[in-house]
Amino acid sequence: MSSFQLIIIGGGPAGLTAGLYASRARLNVTLLEKGAPGGQVLNTDWIDNYPGFTDGLSGFDLAEKMAAHAARFGLETKLGEVTSMDLAGPIKKIFLEGGEELTTQAVIIATGARPNIVGIPGEKELTGKGVSYCATCDAPFYRDQEIAVIGGGDTAIQEAIHLTKFASKVSVIHRRDELRATKILQEKAFANSKIEFIWNSVAIEVVGTNEVEGLKLENKNGEKTTLAVQGVFVLIGTRPNNEMLPADQLDMKDGFIKTDQQMRSSLPGVMAAGDICSKTVRQVINAAGEGAVACLSVEEYLADLPLAE
Amino acid sequence: MAGDNVTHVTDSDFDQEVIKSDLPTLVDFWAPWCGPCKAIGPVIDELADTYSGKIKITKMNVDENPETPGKFGIRAIPTLIFFKNGEVADQVTGAVGKTQLVAMLDK
Numbered sequence: 092m093s094s095f096q097l098i099i100i101g102g103g104p105a106g107l108t109a110g111l112y113a114s115r116a117r118l119n120v121t122l123l124e125k126g127a128p129g130g131q132v133l134n135t136d137w138i139d140n141y142p143g144f145t146d147g148l149s150g151f152d153l154a155e156k157m158a159a160h161a162a163r164f165g166l167e168t169k170l171g172e173v174t175s176m177d178l179a180g181p182i183k184k185i186f187l188e189g190g191e192e193l194t195t196q197a198v199i200i201a202t203g204a205r206p207n208i209v210g211i212p213g214e215k216e217l218t219g220k221g222v223s224y225c226a227t228c229d230a231p232f233y234r235d236q237e238i239a240v241i242g243g244g245d246t247a248i249q250e251a252i253h254l255t256k257f258a259s260k261v262s263v264i265h266r267r268d269e270l271r272a273t274k275i276l277q278e279k280a281f282a283n284s285k286i287e288f289i290w291n292s293v294a295i296e297v298v299g300t301n302e303v304e305g306l307k308l309e310n311k312n313g314e315k316t317t318l319a320v321q322g323v324f325v326l327i328g329t330r331p332n333n334e335m336l337p338a339d340q341l342d343m344k345d346g347f348i349k350t351d352q353q354m355r356s357s358l359p360g361v362m363a364a365g366d367i368c369s370k371t372v373r374q375v376i377n378a379a380g381e382g383a384v385a386c387l388s389v390e391e392y393l394a395d396l397p398l399a400e
Numbered sequence: 401m402a403g404d405n406v407t408h409v410t411d412s413d414f415d416q417e418v419i420k421s422d423l424p425t426l427v428d429f430w431a432p433w434c435g436p437c438k439a440i441g442p443v444i445d446e447l448a449d450t451y452s453g454k455i456k457i458t459k460m461n462v463d464e465n466p467e468t469p470g471k472f473g474i475r476a477i478p479t480l481i482f483f484k485n486g487e488v489a490d491q492v493t494g495a496v497g498k499t500q501l502v503a504m505l506d507k
Contacts, residue, residue, distance in 0.1 A: 125497050126439035133435025150435060170442050172497050188499050219476040219493030228434040231463075232475045302473060322475070 095119050095195040097389055098185055100173055101332075103130020104375050105365025106201035107157040107166075108382030109389075114164035116390055121193075122161075123185070125172040129154025130203045131329075131366070132375060135246075136227040136253045141375055150227070153375070173202075173335045178361050181396075196396065197360040197389045200336065200348060201382060204329035204366035204373075209241060213297030214325070221303025222323050226250035229322075230257045238322035239264055239306045241294050247326035248272035248280050254324065255285040262287045262318060264294055264308060289318070297323055331367050344369040354385035362388050405448035407458040411467040417458060419486040425456040426505065429479045431463045436495035437478040443498045447505070455505055480504075 097113050099106045102124030113120040122128075132138070135150035144153070162168075172188040178198060185193040206224035208214060214222055223229040226240075230253060238258045240251045243265035249272075254261050263280070268290045270277050280286050289308065296307040298317060305317045331346040342349045342357035347369035354362045364381035366373050409417045409427065418425045428444050430437035448457035462469045462477060472481060472488070482490040482504055490504050 125443070126495060127442055129435065129439065133439055135435075151438070154435075170446065172499055174499070188497075188502075219479055219491075220473055221475055223476045224494070225434070225436060225476070228431075228436060228478075229476045231431070231433070302475070 093121075093193050095121055095193065096393060097121075097197045097199065097386075098123060098183070098193060098195040099199045099201060100185070100335075101130065101201035101203055101365070101367070102128035102158070102168060103201060103203045103365055103378065104132060104153075104157060105203070105378040105382040105385070106130070106199065107161045108379040109199045109201060109364055109386040110166040110168075110382075111157075111161040111164060112383050112386035113389070114161060114166040116386070118390070118393070120166065122166060122168045123171045123173060123187070123193075124168055125170070128158040128168065131205070132157075134225050134227055136250065138375060157379075175335055176337055177340075178337055178358050179340050181360070183360065197392055198362070199354075199382070199385045199389060200356070200361065200363040200367055201365045201378075201385075202332040202335070202367045204331050206325065207328045207330050209294055209325055209327065211294055211296055213299065214323075217297050217299055217303050217323075220301060221299060221321060222297055222325065224325050226254050226324050226326070229324075230254050233258045233322045235259050236321040237319065238262070238324060239294075239318055239320045240324045240326060242326040242328075243267065243270040243272060244326070244328065245272045245276060246328075248276040250324065250326055251286055252276070252279055252283060255283055258285065258322070260285055260287065262289055262320065264289050264292055264306070264318075266293050267291065294323070329366060329373065333367065352384075353388040353391075354381050355388055360389075360392050362386075403445040403448070405452045405457065406445060407456060409458045409460050409465075411465040414460070414465075414468045417456075418483055421456055421483070421486075423454065423456040424489070424505075425458060425483045426501075427481050427483065428457075428459045429462050429469050429474050429477055429481070430459055431461060431477055433463075434477050439495045440478055443501065446498070447501060451505060 097120040099122040139147035177184040291311040298305040348363040362385035364385040365378035
């Protein structure tokens, strides 16, 4: 059984930044990641608001740079999927797929989030057959076709713009009559002749048998229409990757971990950072910032621990 | 070494390598621009090592091989299709975890 001072769970911007700080602090640390590092950044076509990168860069590049940066200070990364954990006592236990058990004095939970689903008929059945949650992945399959984007936030609008590089027409379905997305993205979208907005409307059914043939909509007056589209991109926020968390031990809100300003959870020695935290702003920049804060809180926690007998 | 047990298949050898394969065969349809494809890459490599000699683990780059993904109606990646005796036995889309893939292969 391997034992650590700190285990970081998740290799997105929050986990990698925590790992960078922890390595520089010379903690006995390992970062667990179930795949390649990067997290949701890997799904992002272009990052234009990360300070220091004056020309912007692709999500791929940013993920790679963050991983390389942490590795430069010696961060060790282990491929592994956490199935459960016991965080209550002073020695935290982390259980991995395949039966391996790791122990650690402190944990930073940075498991992140994944795209939300709408939860309407046809959505699940047609996922991968016209329903998609990743525009950067699947946009090239929709060359010269008409598609719908559900959502109105930064991700929805940024990816709607990206989709116009391939699709002939992109209809953005939004439940209100104005967008939440940041103004510069709105300006770009409104100026794009391939993007059409359908306001005050919600999607109620994805139509099609073996492939998407249309999207049934209902507006606020209760009128129903069917939009003929070959693709439906669902970009309506995220849900937490919390299946492996001990919900009975941690203080949570709507499936996200509640933390204080030092990124401490309700359990001593357990910090959280990034999109798994209960919060309102979900940007790469604050995920990274939270990773740094979480690591500094871990250092403080470890320094205050009574010496082992 | 990671990835050494993965066979890269193309439109031209798909029939030979997958449909007519003696072993049950998993095909990971991916593309270089796809983040979740990259994310599950290490898991696919690991499965190829674990199941070496029992299940053939393959990858197909859909950017270079448009014909086969078209035939199977693939419109999202990563899509993983598990073939047994040349027939589709199971299929999953998205960056699923190792646990789910192992469950699919062990069924």
